Amino acid sequence: MLLRAWLHRLRQAGVRTHARHRWLGWGEDGALRFATPEGEVAWAADASVLALGGGSWPQLGSDAAWVPLLAARGVPVARLRPANCGFDVAWSEHFSDRFAGAPVKAVAASAGGAFVPGEFNITAGGIEGGLVYALSARLRDAIERDGHAALTLDLAPGRSLEKLAADLARPRGRDSRPNHLRRRAGIDGVMAGLLREFGQIDGSTATFGLAAAIKALAVPLVAPRPLAEAISSAGGVDFAALDERLMLRDLPGVFCAGEMLDGKPRPAATCSPPAWPPAARPGRAWRIGLSGSRATGSADIIVMTANGLRVVRRPCASEEVFSTLLPRYIGRARGRRIAPCDRVLGAWRRGSFLP
Numbered sequence: 001m002l003l004r005a006w007l008h009r010l011r012q013a014g015v016r017t018h019a020r021h022r023w024l025g026w027g028e029d030g031a032l033r034f035a036t037p038e039g040e041v042a043w044a045a046d047a048s049v050l051a052l053g054g055g056s057w058p059q060l061g062s063d064a065a066w067v068p069l070l071a072a073r074g075v076p077v078a079r080l081r082p083a084n085c086g087f088d089v090a091w092s093e094h095f096s097d098r099f100a101g102a103p104v105k106a107v108a109a110s111a112g113g114a115f116v117p118g119e120f121n122i123t124a125g126g127i128e129g130g131l132v133y134a135l136s137a138r139l140r141d142a143i144e145r146d147g148h149a150a151l152t153l154d155l156a157p158g159r160s161l162e163k164l165a166a167d168l169a170r171p172r173g174r175d176s177r178p179n180h181l182r183r184r185a186g187i188d189g190v191m192a193g194l195l196r197e198f199g200q201i202d203g204s205t206a207t208f209g210l211a212a213a214i215k216a217l218a219v220p221l222v223a224p225r226p227l228a229e230a231i232s233s234a235g236g237v238d239f240a241a242l243d244e245r246l247m248l249r250d251l252p253g254v255f256c257a258g259e260m261l262d263g264k265p266r267p268a269a270t271c272s273p274p275a276w277p278p279a280a281r282p283g284r285a286w287r288i289g290l291s292g293s294r295a296t297g298s299a300d301i302i303v304m305t306a307n308g309l310r311v312v313r314r315p316c317a318s319e320e321v322f323s324t325l326l327p328r329y330i331g332r333a334r335g336r337r338i339a340p341c342d343r344v345l346g347a348w349r350r351g352s353f354l355p
């Protein structure tokens with residue numbers, strides 16, 4: 001409806017549309033060349049506006065064939081890369097068979113210091129959907145820079161770590177562990193599958209370790225999906241090549257607009273983690289908690305990083321936690337304010353995190 005109204009208005013203003021004209025570049029005389037069903041035509045123009053899109057979904061027409069045409073005229077063009085894209089994940093065959101196509105709803109995710117509530121979908125080979133797209137630029141850049149990245153999921157965003165741990169610590173009576181997890185934490189189906197896939201938990205994991213895994217489940221990503229499958233493209237014509245009217249400085253009369261421009265704004269759907277106290281915000285402080293099992297000789301060390309909470313599992317005797325591991329993590333946080341979680345440490349000492 002809106003599109004029809006716009007087209008009507010443009011026609012009223014004298015605009016003529018020439019469908020099925022593919023721009024091929026400039027002729028030697030500077031005229032614009034087009035491939036049409038009737039053969040090639042050339043038109044001289046005082047001004048031209050290129051709004052040729054990026055390189056995603058080329059089957060819809062935006063195939064980035066303009067990139068070499070502009071580059072040949074000396075226009076700097078940043079490599080087109082997938083933006084708002086899905087990612088490959090190395091699911092186990094069992095998980096992929098069982099959950100491909102399943103939505104993961106009412107969760108939150110963090111990456112590169114951003115925190116986004118929302119939902120996404122499991123695919124046969126990875127993840128896609130709004131929440132993933134909102135963080136995709138950060139995740140894509142991290143994979144390019146470091147060779148790896150993880151999407152850190154909060155599977156219970158409405159509850160703090162402490163509250164979740166307290167809920168899970170309630171006696172489970174005759175309930176099976178999965179039933180207890182469903183009733184006390186609302187984790188079942190695909191969420192329970194994700195936890196099994198990447199939570200590094202087993203029957204001996206202590207309550208606090210389980211809660212920490214639910215609040216900060218790192219899903220390792222292999223690679224972004226290809227540009228052709230992305231919702232949009234990053235990269236394009238460098239803004240430095242344009243003047244304030246978006247005219248190419250070196251090609252007077254040629255203007256560029258839309259997705260073909262580099263430096264497009266990022267999605268605005270990111271926000272700070274609402275449940276974390278200000279002092280514990282990433283980059284300002286690290287918060288360190290401990291849980292574990294003296295029986296199994298393992299400890300889960302909860303570390304707050306710029307990417308959110310991370311659980312680091314280490315085999316150790318209980319005394320070693322205090323004498324060796326904790327100082328090492330505090331050492332790593334050198335130069336930052338550190339807020340060890342006294343309540344967690346106290347509970348560890350009392351043994352109330354034992355399974």
Ligand SMILES: Cc1cc2nc3c(=O)[nH]c(=O)nc-3n(C[C@H](O)[C@H](O)[C@H](O)COP(=O)(O)OP(=O)(O)OC[C@H]3O[C@@H](n4cnc5c(N)ncnc54)[C@H](O)[C@@H]3O)c2cc1C
Nearest residue numbers: 021022023051052053054057060061062231232258259260
């Ligand atoms: C599946 C999908 C879902 C999306 N969902 C959303 C959404 O929910 N919200 C949102 O904001 N954005 C969404 N987008 C992104 C949005 O569609 C694009 O960002 C937007 O269309 C870019 O507009 P544009 O005019 O710059 O380029 P385009 O819309 O790509 O238009 C460029 C046009 O130029 C034409 N063209 C290219 N080369 C030539 C040539 N050589 N000669 C002649 N014509 C040429 C193409 O055929 C195309 O018609 C989605 C994209 C996809 C693929």
